[in-house]
């Protein structure tokens with residue numbers, strides 16, 4: 371607790387893709403924090419970053435960096451979080467972790483404030499996990515429909531932005547776009563690959579002028595780690611441990627904002643009107659759905675905004691119990707930084723009225 375009597379916050383990974391957006395969000399939201407301490411690797415120690423209008427020096431990740439900290443937000447790779455989150459807890463902080471290190475630990479709640487805020491109190495390890503960005507980009511809308519209709523099955527395809535792979539993903543797409551701009555590439559087999567060469571960065575294939583049906587690492591039976599995260603994390607957040615979830619994750623040449631098609635099957639028949647009413651009033655959701663007027667969400671319009679945008683709401687052609695949706699969410703805001711900021715506020719000031727994404 372800082373001298374102001376307000377809780378002290380640490381941002382671990384303040385220099386990264388998520389950390390950068392988190393500092394903007396902390397500068398924009400109602401300020402509940404006393405000190406905000408910025409932490410990154412020793413490579414970044416001494417750099418100055420702006421938060422709440424003040425230039426703040428980055429300090430290196432050490433045990434002492436957590437002294438006096440009440441809540442520590444971790445936006446670092448899995449291995450770094452696995453090693454250092456328990457250190458922060460031992461020094462007295464509650465950790466809100468954005469990596470994949472603790473999400474499926476039964477003693478760590480996986481929290482989306484609009485869907486399962488009550489679980490934040492059950493944190494025997496002193497750690498609260500933030501879901502992965504693909505799940506987060508749809509779960510607020512799906513959770514609102516589940517609360518009313520009772521979800522029975524999900525079939526999902528993602529169209530994931532390159533910033534989901536951090537600064538390295540963004541650099542890779544920008545470099546590739548500069549190589550292909552103004553050329554006639556994309557007309558013959560392998561021509562983009564020949565020009566891009568080894569410059570595929572964190573991706574398996576060229577992402578400029580391309581669509582890549584792969585995100586993450588290989589898991590059993592041909593599934594990707596990202597696909598397993600969407601299934602396992604959706605089940606945990608919704609409290610539906612046996613929910614059937616079929617998912618295919620695809621990387622597309624978008625800088626920021628993940629999109630998903632969602633086929634959601636419910637207990638009973640559903641109507642589009644009832645679904646639209648729920649989505650139009652759900653906190654953190656914007657219904658933008660008028661195809662006759664060309665209105666549906668796209669990443670180009672959604673990027674930089676907080677809510678989950680939903681369009682193309684239809685009843686499934688062959689199943690009156692199912693709905694089809696197209697969902698977009700900024701993967702760095704609600705998909706990462708905003709959700710961690712909301713969780714941190716729930717931890718630090720549990721009785722404060724919640725501010726959902728507007």
Ligand SMILES: NC(=O)c1ccc[n+]([C@@H]2O[C@H](COP(=O)([O-])OP(=O)(O)OC[C@H]3O[C@@H](n4cnc5c(N)ncnc54)[C@H](OP(=O)(O)O)[C@@H]3O)[C@@H](O)[C@H]2O)c1
Pocket residue numbers: 382383384385386387388389409410411412413414415431444445446447448450468469470501502503533534535536537538701702705706
């Ligand atoms: N990008 C997304 O859409 C997204 C969404 C949800 C969750 N996440 C998760 O959030 C975490 C951060 O992702 P990102 O996209 O922001 O990655 P990023 O752009 O690569 O940034 C990584 C951050 O971690 C710091 N770091 C790396 N190694 C470190 C070490 N040994 N000690 C201390 N700090 C270290 C880096 O500091 P330096 O600058 O000093 O190297 C940097 O601040 C990852 O676990 C990722 O899976 C990302």
